[in-house]
Amino acid sequence: MNGSSYDIYVLRIGHRPFRDKRVTTHVALVARAFGAKGIFIDFKDNAVASSIRRVCKLWGGEFKVEFVEDPYAFAKNWKLNKGEIIHLTMYGLNLPSVIEVLKSSPKDKLVIIGSEKVPSKYYKISDWNIAIGNQPHSEVAALAILLYELKDKWIYTGIFKDAMMKIIPCRKGKKIVRLN
Numbered sequence: 076m077n078g079s080s081y082d083i084y085v086l087r088i089g090h091r092p093f094r095d096k097r098v099t100t101h102v103a104l105v106a107r108a109f110g111a112k113g114i115f116i117d118f119k120d121n122a123v124a125s126s127i128r129r130v131c132k133l134w135g136g137e138f139k140v141e142f143v144e145d146p147y148a149f150a151k152n153w154k155l156n157k158g159e160i161i162h163l164t165m166y167g168l169n170l171p172s173v174i175e176v177l178k179s180s181p182k183d184k185l186v187i188i189g190s191e192k193v194p195s196k197y198y199k200i201s202d203w204n205i206a207i208g209n210q211p212h213s214e215v216a217a218l219a220i221l222l223y224e225l226k227d228k229w230i231y232t233g234i235f236k237d238a239m240m241k242i243i244p245c246r247k248g249k250k251i252v253r254l255n
């Protein structure tokens with residue numbers, strides 16, 4: 076089944092403004108580039124928001140960046156009214172064993188990722204606790220692989236509307252054209 080029948084959003088929990096600025100920015104950039112529609116962050120960090128908005132202005136596409144005061148209430152509301160929840164954790168089921176089930180559900184998906192220890196209530200509220208291998212690594216890597224699979228490699232073909240710049244892929248050097 077084609078992964079584009081549902082929309083995917085990311086909920087970043089445990090963002091610590093000084094420590095996590097760069098990682099959360101990378102999470103958001105990966106989310107956008109790999110086809111998610113937006114990110115919700117549990118701490119108001121204007122530096123993260125403005126760097127994502129700058130990227131969107133230059134490279135196009137609509138990507139939502141919002142801050143949520145109570146991420147657990149947000150997740151509960153998502154589950155009641157919007158769709159299903161996938162929590163990325165090294166303790167979950169390995170992705171290959173469930174990817175076809177995840178893709179066969181047309182429901183929109185909220186992907187929860189942590190930064191430090193994730194409270195157990197998120198493990199319980201999630202429809203799926205999913206691992207990208209049962210070893211600790213990174214939320215950036217885990218999110219990229221999940222989106223790559225759920226969105227059918229959209230990263231290679233996705234089009235971002237109203238971009239100001241476009242890259243002409245080349246073997247050597249850099250080629251960029253200005254579109255507007």
Ligand code: SAM
Nearest residue numbers: 163164165188189192206207210212213214217
């Ligand atoms: N020990 C922490 C925990 O309680 O999960 C690991 C924190 S890790 C630095 C930050 C985030 O990366 C986790 O909350 C999870 O979302 C993601 N992550 C790390 N390893 C993962 C894996 N093997 N599979 C899926 N997600 C992973």
